[in-house]
Amino acid sequence: MSSPQSRYSLDDLLAIMARLRDPAGGCPWDLEQSFATIAPHTIEEAYEVADAIAEGDMAHLCEELGDLLLQVVFHAQMAAEMGAFDFADVVQAIAAKMVKRHPHVFADASIDDADAQTAAWEAQKAAEREAAARAAGRVPSALDDVARGLPALIRAIKLQKRAARVGFDWSEAGEILAKIREELDEVEDALPRSPERVREEVGDLLFAVTNLARRLDVEPETALADANRKFERRFRHMEAALDAEGRAPQDADLADLDALWDAAKAAEAQAG
Known part of the structure; x- marks a missing residue:
């Protein structure tokens, strides 16, 4: 293994993990770790990569990509110990997949533009999913391989996109807006009933709103992340204003908080 003074290599990282x-x-x-106990860390590291990208911090991104790579190495090491596969098999599989799915680069196929490439990519993945389902004795589904471990909002979009590819989709945004109003009415109707019914109807409402975002070409995860940041920014502004008066949010009534919230919005509008 390389000395601490020299640059480490991928082989060094694999040796460190072993x-x-x-x-x-x-x-x-x-x-003590297993695939199940490491999986949450893998998901967390992927989100931290996304955070570093959003921050535009290249040094932080480099660090977080390393943390994410470690997750791949960790899973591969555990698999190697079981005799299932190793890191080289992971590299082989993804390299072969990339070559296969880019015949316009690595073979003599012709792709006109990025949209055509996306369509070809999705068609090839669909064919692979169908072949896998048939081989397993299952009826193929357009929804096959939409990972259940995805965050619910991201999974909703993927399910909706898959359904849309086979024609199960609204024809225009206005129809989805009508569906959202319908689902909102159903939430209101469920309020006097059981908590389980309320949860179900709220879920339907969120699914419909997600569908509207997809139709309008708005990435809902990004839109919600932006809304979260906006809420946090305004709430902190409100807290700072109260702190300057020697107060905390719990010391103010709702009317005061609303006024401070409006002031935070106004300050943003003036600054922006």
Whole structure:
């Protein structure tokens, strides 16, 4: 392995991970882990990569990409210990997939533009999913392989896009708006009933709103993230105003809080 003064290589990283998982002298925490216990860390690291991109911080992005790579190496090491596959198999599989799905680059196929490439990519993935389903003795579904572990908002979009590709879709945004109003009415009707019914109707409402975002070419995860940041910014502005008066939010009534919120909005409008 390279010395601390030299640059580490991918082989060094693989060796470090193997050493950490070595029953004879490895790290107790690393040795206790499994695919299930590491999976949440993998998801968290992916989100931290996205945060670094949103911040535009290249040094932070470099660090977070390393953390994400470590997750891949960790999973591959555990699989190697089971005799299932190793990191080289992971590299082989993704490299082969990229070559296969880009015949316009690595073979003699012709693709006119990015939209045509996307359509060809999706068609090839659909064919692969159908072949896998048939091989397993299952009826193929347009919804196959939409990961259940995805955040619900992202999974909703993927399910809707898959359904839309086979023609199950609204023809215009106005129809989805009508559906949203219908679902909102159903939430209101459910309020006097059981909490389970309310939860179901709220879920339907969120699904319909997500569908509207998709139809309007708005990425709902990004839109909600922006709304979260806006809420946080305005709430902190409100807290700062109260702190300057020697108060905390819980010391103010709702009318005061609303007035401070409006002031925060006005300050943003003036600044922007």
